Amino acid sequence: MAVHYLEFERPIADLEAKIEELSKLSETASPGAFDAEIEALRARTQEMRRETYSKLDAWQKTQVARHPERPHFVDYAAGLIDEFVELKGDRTYADDQAIIGGLGRFRGRPVVVMGNEKGRDTITRVKHNFGLARPEGYRKAIRLMELAERFSLPIISFVDTPGAYPGVASEERGVAEAIARSTEKSLLLGVPIVAVITGEGASGGASAIASGSRVLILEHAIYMVISPEGANSILWRGARTPDEAAKAMKITAQDLLGLKIVDRIIPEPPGGAHSDPEATLKAVGDAVEEELMALEHLSPDELRKQRAERFYAIGRAGLQ
Template identity: 50%
Template sequence: MTNYLDFEKPLAEIEGKAEELRAMARAGEGVDVEAEAGALDKKASELLTELYRDLTPWRKCQVARHPERPHCKDYIQKLFKEYTPLAGDRNFANDHAVMGGLARLGDTPVMVIGHEKGNDTKSRIERNFGMARPEGYRKAIRLMDMADRFNLPVVTLVDTPGAYPGKGAEERGQSEAIARATEKCLQIGVPLVTVVIGEGGSGGAVAFASANRVAMLEHSVYSVISPEGCASILWKDAEKMREAAEALRLTAQNLHKLGVIDRIIKEPLGGAHRAPAEAIDSVGQEISRMLEEMSGKDRDALVHDRRQKFLEMGSKGLAA
């Protein structure tokens, strides 16, 4: 059963009516409904195109958070061969909100790291809804160090509302762990590419995304704070999240214009959750292209280009 977002309710009604007609036909009621159902399908397709033609920033946030959107685990299973998960930070624990391990993208050995939100109640609790604790970031640091030692490109998949803000996480040095992970991204002498596949929230996302190349799916978001958090701080009213989403300029289109990200990966009509296999394939092709662009560059060039990219960030948008 499809999970419809608030702004998709008219679409839900049309698609529901078409399914009801087909259910009547399957029940053997002797009614030829295919022509009428086909007309409803056409109407639904036209409405879907209209709804997604020019999504507002807030609606993009809703699409980016859709529960059926492909998550890190889905990308790893479909895109990477011979995935060998590596666990633990060798200090405190293994954080299930962060996945990572050795794998092959085609014939290229890589280290893949990403946030995993989970896809049902049990897995979401286990994964802490994709909100990493300090041990998650320290695990990522360990894996990036390993990739650097063995000259393996690093691929990171970002999908988090932000780092976990709980008491235990703060006691174990959450901000320090995020800062160290961001520093490690800027230090390693191997290609580092990032794709924001859903939410890119705050420093929890930057810790994986200080990369040579950063791409975003068309309806993903990337911001210093959630719209609800921003609205709570600025207006003392979380219901002003729509205005906050506009002000934050968190969409892939805004960020590409500002030079914060390098490219936008087109999603299937209606979002990645409507055609997961197609979305995952598009991401895989873009990762391969980004890695190919950096092939042949030496360690010093990769580090210099990455640091320069972040020093110049925002200048493109300001100049415009």
């Protein structure tokens, strides 16, 4: 499968092309003829990747967060959740595959798990509507949260969406009301909910399933009220560029942690989550396990109080 390189990764792509070229030449030359050169180039590539990813700006992080090869919900479910059983439908209208959820075991612990799924190729992207959930997706999420509360199960939520689907049919079926009720349900749950922003979390479409007891974010993920392109169009009438908007909006994990909008940053491998999905899944699993262990001793009332205090505190630091 062809590797998808981002624009700022061109120097890395050139080095890896040289490695591939030398590797092919070594097949026709004497054994070990180019081993030293290949090893030196590999070391240089790794160093360049570490250096590049250590100083990404907000727009570059946006591109990484949207990288098509980053782990998706289906990967997290397959890698972290044993005995996963998907539950479909909102019991009102239809099943929305932009949000997937169900029951399973996370490291021996029974849980409810849900998240956005964008799809990887044309067929799956159409099936999952590019991660753009309709009202029935959020009503399915509410149904899952109610199930979790009924059986005292913690919830793990994986967030990766450009927003809710803005089509006419979605509006006719009450997408704003569905998002509001999903957010309300998240905030009032009597069970722990750990949300992980794994890629891009945009608008109410993300916060509807991200309003958890703890909100974690991957190192190069982003969380925002609107996309940089949308902000540039609405606020500046297209007079600026998306990279200027991304910087002004403070959407990176590091900015969000400083603003206390997220609680924890999960480190990514050098080169981003897509460069080593297995290591990413382990890091996410370890972080989620630690957070669940810290929350499991709290009573339903204590969980509601903790969640209320957490969200009421957002934005108040600058007023004091």
